[in-house]
Amino acid sequence: MAAKFELYEDKSGGFRFRLKAGNGEVIAVSESYKTKAAAQNGIESVKKNAGDASVDDQTS
Secondary structure, eight states: OOOEEEEEEOTTSOEEEEEEOTTSOEEEEOOOBSSHHHHHHHHHHHHHHGGGOOOOOOOO
């Protein structure tokens, strides 16, 4: 199974998304957005930008 985004309404009435790996494990959770459209824009931003993201390892 491929990774998928789940869009849902949180307890405070905001909208969030989570990214699940193919095995169902949650690998990312968004902030709370005021509108569904804003959360959908967040999903599109992750899709567009994450593929080329670098890793900034700030551990000592």
